Amino acid sequence: MIPRLTQVDAIEKIYLDFLDELQQNGFKGEIETSYASRFSVSTDNSVYQSLPQAVVLPKDIADLQLVTKVAGKAEFAAVKFSPRGGGTGTNGQSLTQGIVVDMSRHMNQILEFNAEENWVRVQSGVVKDQLNAFLKPHGFFFAPDLSTSNRATIGGMINTDASGQGSLVYGKTSDHVLALKNILLGGDVLETAKMPIAEAEALAKQDSSIGKIYQQVLSSCRDKRQQILEKFPRLNRFLTGYDLEHVFNDDLTEFDLGRVITGSEGSLAFVAEAKLNVTPIAPFKTLINVKYDSFESALRNAPFLVQANATSVETIDSKVLNLAREDIIWESVKHLITDVPGKTMEGINIVEFNAVEAADSEAKITALTDKLDALVANKQAGIIGYQVTADLASIQTIYEMRKKAVGLLGNTKGTKKPLAFAEDTAVPPENLADFIMEFRDLLDGYGLNYGMFGHVDAGVLHVRPALDMCDPEQEVTLRKISDQVVALTAKYGGLMWGEHGKGYRSEYGPEFFGDELFLELRKIKAAFDPLNRVNPGKICTPVDSSEKLVSVDDTKRGFYDRQIPVKVKESVETAMNCNGNGLCFNWDANSPMCPSYKVTRDRRHSPKGRAGLMREWLRQLSNQGIDFNNEEKALLKGEDDSSWFARWQNTKNKNAGEYDYSHEVMEAMDECLACKACSSQCPIKVDVPGFRARFLQLYYSRYSRPLKDYLVGSIENSAPLMAKAPRLFNFFLNTKLVQGAIKSTLGYVDTPTLSYPTLKQQVAKVGELNVLDWDINRIRNLTEAQRLKVVAIVQDPFTSFYDADVVADWVKLISKLGYTPILLPFVPNGKPQHVKGFLKRFANTAKTAAEFLNQLADLNITMVGTDPSLVLCYRDEYTKALGEDRGEFEVLLPHEWLKDVAFPEAKQYKIEFKLFGHCSEKTAVPASQKDWQNIFAKVGAKLTPVAVGCCGMAGTYGHEASHLENSQQIYQMSWGDKVSKLPQEVVLATGYSCRSQVKREDGFKPKHPVQALLKLLSS
């Protein structure tokens, strides 16, 4: 039995007092002090880990002011803060040991839009893609781009002066900030915008905190103007820290204090709101993907492409391309970057042309493609081919692939993982190829593995060398390389932090700014934050402060991870490998990742949150001498050393409020829908349901399980029995009394009723068919030719017993297509046991089912299932649980079989179906939507996939009373509106859970696509 885990760092008294005072003063947002909440924001995408004292989440600007006002009280002068947005920093930018002020959960409203004057006013927690989705129908977009656009916030972008693809034309974030509303420690509101110098000078005369700031910035930037112009490299990128140069316009007539805040990494003030300039969308885009025989060829050829007056030029090396090939994303881009026969593609340049009128870029494109044709024909410049596309959706998918590249690099096998620490160097573009060659020599000298891509037009290179931070010696290597890269970028006239900000690299600031200008930064910091309390240690410290800057050598995540035994880390590698890139915080309600985060907006309830909490749990267990693997093995062997009495006692203590960190992990795991979107959508394939089941198994070796778990875990045994008398059970289940009793005793709601007539009754009536009366011997006696015509339906408990019409229609469709359907006897699949962490029982169930299915596979019988999540369980969970014992059997999803089957001649149907795909199916089998479209096209009918996220039911999740509210909200986020606007007969859903959820929420049960096909073929 696992022990109670209590070794969590306590919150310092001064912080508890501060939070208490905040609460007393009517703070409306959340104040989170649980260890799990604190831990969930202790990392970003960097190598660092820093546990904050608490997380506060202001509801609005008044709340934010309250935080800063209370902080202004003398007794709280030692309390420190760090503002946080999406937490996607690559160098610990938002990490702190003080209080995290998370702007993303509530302060994410778009406040005002003015199409005539091209601006929008937003709260700082708005996500960049959220803003662009709002602007799109108006014909505008917020132009600075970044790879993390689906989760990074405007506040984060402003504070790191984010930019990315297209920056030569579209600029950086700071180029688009018209005005800011900032809150200073103490509660003062500092509004900034461009103003005549005289106005700034008048403000500087005020005897106030704001007056002092104007005074200092004016004098620092004016007195040192010459040094500033001489010192800063003439790059497209700005060296974050305080932008001393651009507070003035070129002729020194205008002043914008906001320019020192953009790029200040949260070290000056809290940005509450921003007024941003927006850009009209150029409706015509053309992308030319130029393919090369080497990465060096791609780099050396980049200036030639830039000269073609392209909007942007991006480069990707073969390593990144090959990783993309292995990812779900490749499905959508493979036709746009096809291989060149007989050649190996070692790099590509992605050249984009944008235009308001198509004709505007035609001449440029033709000129470039003519030149490319000549280079290919003459075998010059290492160009082996190119492809052009003007299809906007295709262009978007290419960029999605490019944006996912960093994450994909993180998925490298082994203990050395690609790390961010020198990942965004910038040098003048004309120096880039030579710089990269020398950079490569440097990394090769250490024998490191790495992939490269970047914005070659702006001279920005992204590279993450693979190192293992659990090895202290490699920490030293990280420091050595950092120092060398600083020197190398300086040699080529560039910067180490060309795009992502400094964070823990702040210690190199003086080297780049020079002592004289760095002193000015410190004076500015002192004017804003004299006691070094806002994101302390980042960028610089106040001028008279003796406090230190954060350092590259500061405590890293590896320090904690190395406390977990290697074998344990290997066995729970997907939790260990999460690199915090935050892709699972995807803002878009129509994306499957991650429903529990979307509905709660609580970082604990995300794949990253769960992976982090699991890692910490393993660490704490290890520190108590417990080996997770050994505990697990013992349980799987049935060697459980805990008694029901001990579990009862522990549960009693738990209910009485006894602390155990395991409860915090449990809370996060309990909210997971086990939808598995993370296991395919996360670039690292962090498989939460996999480690969640293992956690549950161990947790319940110490605590008693709730009754509902037993109900779910045994559903595959009880459903077939109940299905023998469906009317009797339905009669009881339909009574309010029984529903109420189930809810109060088991915590289960809206229990579904059993199908009547039963599946057996329905298929018994299917014409001449004899689909039931088959046993293995009868199949064996078929000739090989006969067997090729047999299609065996593998039953699942949900569709067969609760949605029998679907299976019956499936049988009929198979028959109609000229095959012999066989309904295999129901054999439990085990998925519900897995979800609830009954892993020993699951292993037995899986073994029995695999043996049965392998017999049929040996006879070369085609097997098809119906429900995606159960069919996919045979592929994933079975492989993990049984290893080689799983055998080779294959159960196809309906579309996987139908796509290769001949259909009768197509007719022309007027009806247009809408497909609401099951999220596990869409994410694990990305071609499924397209396949269904093609299948319907074969019949002559149109089917369009609808972009939706999770339906919120996810097996039994939505039936559990404790999840009901979230389940319903998840449905409303992307399904509700879309379903209710459609005629019921066109709505098709592949998942049993999805159909049940629509029935519960919208009052009708959609058909499965096989049912629609049957109807079409029968009409």
Ligand SMILES: Cc1cc2nc3c(=O)[nH]c(=O)nc-3n(C[C@H](O)[C@H](O)[C@H](O)COP(=O)(O)OP(=O)(O)OC[C@H]3O[C@@H](n4cnc5c(N)ncnc54)[C@H](O)[C@@H]3O)c2cc1C
């Ligand atoms: C895989 C990956 C790819 C990336 N690609 C790019 C890229 O293409 N281009 C690019 O520019 N960056 C990139 N980044 C870095 C990162 O996404 C950006 O720096 C982004 O702007 C951070 O936004 P955020 O909301 O996550 O901010 P956070 O990480 O939460 O914070 C970043 C900094 O801003 C401060 N901050 C946040 N909100 C506020 C506020 N309201 N008021 C005051 N200070 C605040 C924080 O204190 C911190 O110093 C990438 C990161 C990853 C993980």
Ligand code: SF4
């Ligand atoms: S779980 Fe995956 S997507 Fe989320 S932060 Fe970790 S690695 Fe990124």
Ligand code: SF4
């Ligand atoms: S399984 Fe689904 S709900 Fe659970 S963490 Fe993964 S994406 Fe989120």
